[in-house]
Amino acid sequence: MKFLSKSILVLGAVAMIACGDKKEEKEDKITIGDGASPQSQTTTKSSESGTSADEDVVEVTIEGNDQMRFNKDEIRVKAGKTVRLTLKHVGEMEKSVMGHNWVLLTQGTVINEFGQKAVQAKDNDYIPEGTDAVIAHTKMIGGGEEVTIEFEAPEAGEYEFICSFPGHYSVMKGKFIVEE
Numbered sequence: 176m177k178f179l180s181k182s183i184l185v186l187g188a189v190a191m192i193a194c195g196d197k198k199e200e201k202e203d204k205i206t207i208g209d210g211a212s213p214q215s216q217t218t219t220k221s222s223e224s225g226t227s228a229d230e231d232v233v234e235v236t237i238e239g240n241d242q243m244r245f246n247k248d249e250i251r252v253k254a255g256k257t258v259r260l261t262l263k264h265v266g267e268m269e270k271s272v273m274g275h276n277w278v279l280l281t282q283g284t285v286i287n288e289f290g291q292k293a294v295q296a297k298d299n300d301y302i303p304e305g306t307d308a309v310i311a312h313t314k315m316i317g318g319g320e321e322v323t324i325e326f327e328a329p330e331a332g333e334y335e336f337i338c339s340f341p342g343h344y345s346v347m348k349g350k351f352i353v354e355e
């Protein structure tokens with residue numbers, strides 16, 4: 176009996192230590208967080224060598240749905256950052272009927288003109304070939320899919336983003352603001 180109760184005590188102590196560790200980790204994450212999304216904190220934690228580099232990365236998530244809408248009409252980032260943008264298609268419709276991409280246009284690009292050129296670029300994911308009007312873009316995705324791209328934030332200023340699927344740019348668009 177003595178032996179048994181001892182080992183129970185030891186087990187109890189181990190369990191408590193394990194609990195304590197977990198709590199500490201959580202607290203760590205909260206202090207590192209500073210308003211960033213929980214996902215980015217996990218990424219930062221997993222690779223210590225990448226911690227300093229990750230401070231220059233801004234994570235952005237934007238969703239498109241079956242109602243032909245983005246869930247954001249404005250995205251703000253700081254100049255000089257790397258933007259890691261994830262586009263999620265939260266609908267169920269196929270790419271061929273309700274495809275979405277995320278296209279960041281250069282300043283001065285007229286959305287209507289670009290959109291009309293994009294319609295003719297079906298074979299190139301609705302991105303006009305050889306265009307100089309695109310700073311960054313994702314591929315076209317369908318319901319349930321997601322895609323992540325990384326690009327350097329352009330110089331400070333106001334830009335526009337769209338989905339270039341035929342007909343979508345009139346409502347699937349928003350401002351991409353790069354702050355000093």
Ligand code: ZN
Nearest residue numbers: 274275338343
């Ligand atoms: Zn779309």
